[in-house]
Amino acid sequence: MSSSLVSEELQPGPTPSKPRQVTGLAGLGLVIAVLATLAMAKAASMVRDYNHQGTVATIVGVVLVVVSLYPWIFAFRAFVKARERSALLAQDDLVASRRVAASGREEAFICMGWAAAVLIVAFLIFFVFANSADGGGVVNVFFKVSVIKASFQPILKAFWTNIWVACVSEVLVLIFGLLVAVVRMLPGRAGAPLRAIAVLYCDIFRAIPAIVVLTLVVFGLPLTGVKFFQTIPTVWLGIFALSLTYTSYVSEVYRAGLSSIHPSQSAAARSLGLSYGQTLRTVLVPQAVRRVIPPLLNDFISLQKDTALLSVVGISEALLVANLYEAKYFNLSPIAVAAFLFILITIPQARFVDYLIERDTKRRAGGS
Amino acid sequence: MSFLEIDDVHKAYGHHEVLKGVTLNVERHEVVCLIGASGSGKSTLLRCVNALEDIQSGAIRIEGDTVTGAGVDLNALRRDVGIVFQSYNLFPHMSVIENVMLAPTRVGGVSKSEARARGEALLESVGMSDKAKAYPDMLSGGQQQRVAIVRALAMQPRVMLLDEITAALDPELVGDVLEIVRELAHGGLTMLLATHEMGFAKEVASQVCFLDAGQILERGSAEQIFEDPHEERTQQFLSRVVKSGRL
Numbered sequence: 001m002s003s004s005l006v007s008e009e010l011q012p013g014p015t016p017s018k019p020r021q022v023t024g025l026a027g028l029g030l031v032i033a034v035l036a037t038l039a040m041a042k043a044a045s046m047v048r049d050y051n052h053q054g055t056v057a058t059i060v061g062v063v064l065v066v067v068s069l070y071p072w073i074f075a076f077r078a079f080v081k082a083r084e085r086s087a088l089l090a091q092d093d094l095v096a097s098r099r100v101a102a103s104g105r106e107e108a109f110i111c112m113g114w115a116a117a118v119l120i121v122a123f124l125i126f127f128v129f130a131n132s133a134d135g136g137g138v139v140n141v142f143f144k145v146s147v148i149k150a151s152f153q154p155i156l157k158a159f160w161t162n163i164w165v166a167c168v169s170e171v172l173v174l175i176f177g178l179l180v181a182v183v184r185m186l187p188g189r190a191g192a193p194l195r196a197i198a199v200l201y202c203d204i205f206r207a208i209p210a211i212v213v214l215t216l217v218v219f220g221l222p223l224t225g226v227k228f229f230q231t232i233p234t235v236w237l238g239i240f241a242l243s244l245t246y247t248s249y250v251s252e253v254y255r256a257g258l259s260s261i262h263p264s265q266s267a268a269a270r271s272l273g274l275s276y277g278q279t280l281r282t283v284l285v286p287q288a289v290r291r292v293i294p295p296l297l298n299d300f301i302s303l304q305k306d307t308a309l310l311s312v313v314g315i316s317e318a319l320l321v322a323n324l325y326e327a328k329y330f331n332l333s334p335i336a337v338a339a340f341l342f343i344l345i346t347i348p349q350a351r352f353v354d355y356l357i358e359r360d361t362k363r364r365a366g367g368s
Numbered sequence: 369m370s371f372l373e374i375d376d377v378h379k380a381y382g383h384h385e386v387l388k389g390v391t392l393n394v395e396r397h398e399v400v401c402l403i404g405a406s407g408s409g410k411s412t413l414l415r416c417v418n419a420l421e422d423i424q425s426g427a428i429r430i431e432g433d434t435v436t437g438a439g440v441d442l443n444a445l446r447r448d449v450g451i452v453f454q455s456y457n458l459f460p461h462m463s464v465i466e467n468v469m470l471a472p473t474r475v476g477g478v479s480k481s482e483a484r485a486r487g488e489a490l491l492e493s494v495g496m497s498d499k500a501k502a503y504p505d506m507l508s509g510g511q512q513q514r515v516a517i518v519r520a521l522a523m524q525p526r527v528m529l530l531d532e533i534t535a536a537l538d539p540e541l542v543g544d545v546l547e548i549v550r551e552l553a554h555g556g557l558t559m560l561l562a563t564h565e566m567g568f569a570k571e572v573a574s575q576v577c578f579l580d581a582g583q584i585l586e587r588g589s590a591e592q593i594f595e596d597p598h599e600e601r602t603q604q605f606l607s608r609v610v611k612s613g614r615l
Contacts, residue, residue: 264453265459267453268458271450272450272523273443274470274471274475278474278475286461
């Protein structure tokens with residue numbers, strides 16, 4: 001029984017490993033936790049000062065400090081485990097001691113993680129409330145309650161324009177993006193000129209910043225003397241400009257999706273006698289669209305945010321109205337309101353995209 | 369005039385010549401097996417017959433009508449010539465019955481209800497009627513391949529090309545698929561199949577061709593090729609197959 005594939009020599013076995021140290025790590029964790037709580041206490045007192053020792057501010061401050069004590073629990077647990085470790089080691093129970101040490105170190109790291117988070121929050125509060133006593137600081141610059149109250153309603157109303165402009169543009173972009181992507185895939189010599197035009201369009205409009213397209217379209221097209229552009233409302237010119245820009249992005253997304261479908265799918269469809277057009281319509285596009293939904297939604301999120309660019313060409317939307325109030329009160333809080341509204345509509349979509357991506361990943365891992 | 373004539377076909381990808389003058393005649397109701405090592409050109413030859421690949425020279429004729437070169441209605445040709453692939457290539461976004469109905473309704477001019485009835489009957493005959501509404505991802509490889517065969521049969525092709533259809537299957541699933549092919553052979557369907565299943569080839573083939581480096585090196589009855597191969601390359605190939613336990 002001998003083969004050149006199997007070695008007869010045995011490797012030397014490893015020596016049993018010692019349990020790792022815990023006390024030092026637990027001590028470090030406790031120091032950071034104590035510092036974090038001190039910082040949070042200072043932050044809480046700043047919140048309280050800003051609100052002139054009001055009850056709500058006091059309660060908020062107390063809650064903040066109590067929450068900041070949370071990491072201490074893990075530090076103490078780590079110390080307990082450190083003692084258990086030495087006791088077990090003294091009894092020569094190496095395996096159990098190793099396990100306790102590992103879990104003690106984990107507790108110490110959890111303590112540090114929470115303590116670091118507390119520190120970050122405390123410093124954010126420092127920053128927000130610094131100089132607030134004499135009318136400065138982040139709170140007064142961005143979040144002045146009186147200004148927010150005065151401007152919120154009109155900005156919200158103007159934000160409606162952002163929403164419907166985004167929705168209309170998205171529908172146009174969905175249709176024309178696919179069209180451009182399909183044109184770019186036209187086969188043969190006959191398709192070559194159209195392919196070239198589609199490529200040129202994509203290259204040009206992906207290169208020009210959206211704000212430049214918007215300025216040229218909204219200010220320029222009515223000056224050309226073409227009746228159509230003079231009669232349609234300015235906001236539609238804005239939609240046109242945004243659609244021009246985003247169609248070029250989205251057609252790239254579609255194209256990536258179409259070319260990600262394995263050629264065997266196309267071969268299978270053609271082998272059944274389906275024409276090129278039928279193959280595209282019934283086999284390639286339906287599969288591509290499913291695949292590109294997450295990146296497509298990402299582009300739509302950018303598009304929604306870019307509706308704020310309409311303010312540059314004087315179309316009344318959230319940012320433009322916010323700018324008016326900013327000038328009126330000489331305070332940036334209205335702009336912060338606009339920012340808040342954008343956050344409000346974007347976060348659910350971002351989470352939805354994450355969910356779709358995760359689902360796709362799972363499906364790919366699970367099936368075929 | 370044979371039913372399917374492959375006449376001195378040359379095919380190259382760039383400078384790499386895959387088919388170096390293949391000539392092969394297939395009579396109606398004949399089952400021709402192509403055997404040979406990977407890269408010998410079996411799959412390429414089948415794809416050329418279906419015009420999924422274009423050829424550089426030579427001609428392929430079906431009932432005397434040349435189906436290669438410019439001006440041929442490829443979509444019409446493919447309605448007559450069905451192909452089943454090694455990797456099934458079902459459409460993952462369609463259910464089994466939709467996969468089967470797609471070609472008859474879109475290019476066969478068959479009404480939806482008729483296509484459905486015919487598709488269900490075909491699925492029934494391969495033991496897949498309970499999976500009509502399932503999606504390909506939910507099926508085993510053997511089940512997917514049976515659906516792929518039904519999908520090709522739904523167009524009622526006059527020739528079937530089978531491209532190593534059991535090569536990607538787990539061993540215990542091969543039998544079901546081969547059973548269907550056996551039934552098609554007994555039913556008189558003209559078939560051209562590339563295969564590694566030598567035992568099966570021996571059983572169904574009326575003619576076996578050994579391909580080597582893009583040429584048919586040896587051809588003859590299954591008995592002659594497997595029991596008494598004349599060419600040295602054929603003997604080497606078959607002895608390697610025997611060593612791997614597949615004959």
